[in-house]
Amino acid sequence: MFPETATPTTTFVVAVLIATAAQMLANRFRFPPILLWLLAGMALGPFGLHLMHVESMEGALHTLIELGLAIILFEGGLSMNLKELRANGWVVGRMVIFGPLLTIAIGATTAQMMTGIDWPLALLFGALVSVGGPTVILPIIRQMRLGRNISHVLTAEAMLIDVVGAILAIVFLQVALTPEMSGMLIAEDILLKIVVGFFIGLAGGRLLAMLLSSSWAKDVEIRTILTLSSAWGVFLLSDSISEQAGLLAVLMMGAVLQRMEVHDIQRLKHFKGSLSMLLISVLFVLLAANMNLAVMHEYLYPGLIIFVILACYARPLTVLFSTMGSHLSTNESLYLAGMAPRGVVAAAITSLFVLILQESGNPQSELLMALVYIVIITSILIYSLLARPLKTMLSIDGGDERSVLIIGGGQIGAELGRALGEDREVRFLDLNAEVISSLKRSGYTAICGNALDPLYWEIIHAEEIGAVIVMTGSSDHNLLIARLANENYHTPEIYIALQEDAAEKHASLIHQLQARRLFAKPYNFTYWNDQAYRKRLLYEARTVELASPLIGEKMADVRIPHGVQPITIVRDGKTLIPHDNLKFEAGDEIKLLMRPERTEEGQALILPPSKPKKVE
Template sequence: MALSVSPVETIAWASLLGAAGQWLGNRLRMPPILFWLTAGMLLGPGAAGLIDAGALRDGLPAWIELALVVILFEGGLNLDLRTMRREGGLVGRLLLLGILASLGIGGVAAHVWGGLGWEAAAVFGALAAISGPAVVAPILKHVRVHRRLAQVLLGEAMLVDALGAVLAVVLLQGLAAGAWWPNGAWWLARTLGVGLAFGLVGGAGLGWLLARAAVRDSELRMVFAVAWVWAFAATAGQFAAQAGLVSAIVAGVVVQRFPVPDIARLKRFKGAIVVWLVSTLFVILAASLDLQALRTALGPGLGVSAALAFVARPLAAWLATLGAGWPRADRAFLAAFAPKGIVVAGMASLAGESLAHAEVAGAERFEALVFVVVLAASLVYGLMSGPLKRWLGVRGPEHTMLIVGGGALALEIGRAMEGWEVWYLDSDPYAVARMRRAGARAVSGNPMDPLFLELAGAPDAAAALVMTPGTEHNLLIARILRDDFRVETLWVAVEEGDERTYAKLMQRVGVVRAFGKHLSYTYWADQAYRKRLVYETRTIAPDSPLVGCRLGDVRIPNGVLPIVIRRGKEATLAHDDWVLAAGDEVVLLLRPERVEKGQPLLLPPVSEKSGVRAQFANAHHTLQ
């Protein structure tokens, strides 16, 4: 006997399975969409019967639209405006050519192999252009390509969500009216215009209110922001169908231009809502599928997926990057990366009903075909992006570094890290202000809060140096960077006397002591702030007894701090495990008053023969 499932039970089970799928995805480093779709199909009416999308009846389309608004607003809020200014032309070409290629090649493939009528095939082509940050971001979090490539992919995903959805709606409107031209052009222009206007006004109003702290309660501010965006999106939709989607992403971009004091918390709050909405909706939508229709659509869907993956996307990516000066490996990765997400699935559910109501040929196969493409794209791009990156030789974030704490000392270390992009996070707002005046990218906030670590660039950092006043505090921050952000290389400053106390903990966390010696944080930070330090550069000679020594074993006098070691064209932070070689340039900070003229600044370990001094070539200049 079939179980009677209530709306409450459907939402409760879908939420639980969505959260479990997200957890499994993080643990196994796989796209969670695979677990969501599988759970929905196994527990839907066609199988276990614990989840029934039909129980939500008319509420499901409204929920989908509200969820898409929050997803797109969160995307606009996180859109990297610096990258858009620098790479806006490339992203624009990817959007235009990607949509055109999907409409043409994807539409023809859906008609020929998928059995859709031309009208339904055109709508399919518009939806197939959509990728979405909700699925792109988790994959890039695991694959970790360099920042420029990641931001272009994320920027494209955020913008194509709204444009692809709007285009699909315009095509559906044309289908209902019996003609796409010239009315379609007017509908498209009206939708974009209304969405832009409401997004600008709504975003400016919300940004102004949040910046002036008109709503002071922190929790209420977050809820107020969501309600505000929903209200403006709903109002925009009254003037033009789906204009609310455009208004949401525009509002997000506008809000981040305002000096909102807790914008990082707003982003994290939106991110949590998006994770819940995306996971729950995916499970419910997967449960609504007819498993027999899905099996029927499997073969044609794989053929359509192949046409999109091997013809449409590569063609659009290669044409978009012509003359852009991008490396061949990056262009190939762009051409081979186009996953599909919740916006595709949500719009497919809405579009499928409209096509069935209009009695369009192939409407009964439309939703199943879209889900096969989504599932195939998730499997291919989620599982193969990592091996593809390594095979193509795409750079990861190898030369991006986050320095946590340190104040003025951090800035001096960052200046010496030639060839690295260095970002800063400090709890001292005055230190951060000085860093920004010096042209550095710096964030003020609590480094124990993952929210601020994320805002400072931890997800894109290949390495991090943590140097706050306490060793234990440094290790706790390093553990967050390792566990939550998978930063591969971690260095920590260790106070005098703490080396043995925290040796086992350092080994468990997987960190290395920075500078090759203990750091008296208060002293060095104060001296850097007062500009009392100078740089010294020492080159290790071929006959030096230091050749082959670990920096952690080298004797370093008081008042001398190794900060960077250069070998050839590469630079790295000075740390215990570095083995010195002939030709290494060791950059040191020192107080001239603490060092006698001609005094060796680096001495071999005590096990070496006494009285032997290293041979160095010297360079000396004062801090600016």
């Protein structure tokens, strides 16, 4: 395909094209793209069909790996939910400590016994396979729709363990290169990397936040360039003081930046997420193309045995020690024990270190690379295939913990959210800045943005949402947003507010989306928000009595007078969302929003159907 003298530019562009095509196929058929990246790289590399010439990149690959790792970890810190990390901090902290220690001990011992690899390289192997895989686990979390506890523990662990594993790996690399290094020097080196990475990352994050909030960085282009260059600058500065301290520094910098009030940080997150995805995909293709398939085939059997021992002993023991006394259920702990894929950070660090070992003349460098890649590839295959059956077997789901997302609605959307918030977590996405500010002051997760922009779905973590309520002022927009929720995030429950005639006009689309009609009746967005703005609305609650003619009737069939709006229905202590197919039961408490004149004593607020039901 390309001549033997292919340039680094040619190789890089081919890798980008292959990575993009693989990403599109993976999205279309809904499986982790990392598998295609690896297979494509191995098939087209110098040890496969020889259509890609990674050797032409020489030192450029080393540079690309380092800069790519910096952006990947910075984006990870920027996306880290510190609130949830605090909630699960004790579990995550123990997993980040016990995980690498157990993996290094068990992995190194097994690798040395199975292959005879030197002990310094065996310890380095253990450190490398302790590095997690956020690039693999995050797509699994999105597709599986796991509960918040599992999702946030797995995400935080994957982000933090990358840094811990990388720091331990660089220490063992130095041991392999200089065997005479004493234990005291090793401890001092680890402490230095942590201190340098923490404080430079902290200072860099605060300084960048100040610059982004200043008048010097108003333009979006300047802000993105400033953020990118700052991340690389902090990485380089930390690495110049203590090698590989830059990994912790950029993660810390991203975490600090996302915690501070920075204008339009969502756009920065989106840009960094896109850049991170590009770098991840290209790195995987290039690294896979650089693998020696003959060596991998030679050590395939011991590599698989090592993976089985790590999966059956190291991971379960890590979870056992980490979750004892925690709020996680037994099934949640078992799921954590069965989910530990490795990803691009482990692969990239391995390739980087192998290049260093080869330069030093170490004869076992290719053996090390083969073992690590066998564990990475096997973990991706096994855990990707195991994720759904294990979830079903352990009855893992988000349950009542899954959030409700209310899109649009203005003041009425806020009132609906407050009513639902009595027993469910509610999040808001609206273009009304005044309403969003008010909700934020009340402690809600609220984002001001356009729901047709996928960026805001990422920001609000749409993969965790169990129900979406779409109630903007346009029926057409509501249907478009509902389609986005259905097709991109497979939201289990979708409720759409529709105006007059919209239900009949779009009946087939509503059926296709398996959506429900919010409030069961035509919803006049302008009227209700105008009444709310003028403070002309009152709350009223009515209970469905045992002898009520409403029992067994669908909301779509009952008559609701003008100026009365059912907001929620409380049944057996649970708050339900009113929709067209909801049937009334005895004891239901209907919460109503209405004009004051409708509260006159004895006035019926919900009436049974005017015509008798047909006998089927």
